[in-house]
Amino acid sequence: MKQLSEMSEREYFACVGRRPGMFVGGTSFHALTAFVTGYDQHAIRHGAPGLAGWHEWLVTRRGEDCNHAWPGQVLHIALPGGWDSQ
Secondary structure, eight states, rough: OOOOOOOOOHHHHHHHOOOOOHHHHOOOOOHHHHHHHHHHHEEEEEEOOOOTTTHHHHHHHHHOSOOOOHHHHHHHHHOOTOGOOO
C-alpha cells in the first residue's frame, strides 16, 4: 500500500471507504461527514481545492438539485425514498 502522502485524492478516499473506522474511529454517517468536512476545510486553508465541484457532481449523479448541502445530497442518493423507505 502507498503511503498516505503519496496517494491521489481518489486513492485516499477509496482507502477511507474500505476502512472508515481506522480513520474516524467509527462508521456512522455523522462521523464520516465530520471527517470529510474537516478534510475539506484543511485543504482549503492550505491552498488546495478541497471538495470544490463535489456538490455539483452529487447533483448530476442524483439528477435533481435541492437546497441541501453535500451531506443531504448524499442521503438523497443513499435513501431515495427517504427514511421511511428503510
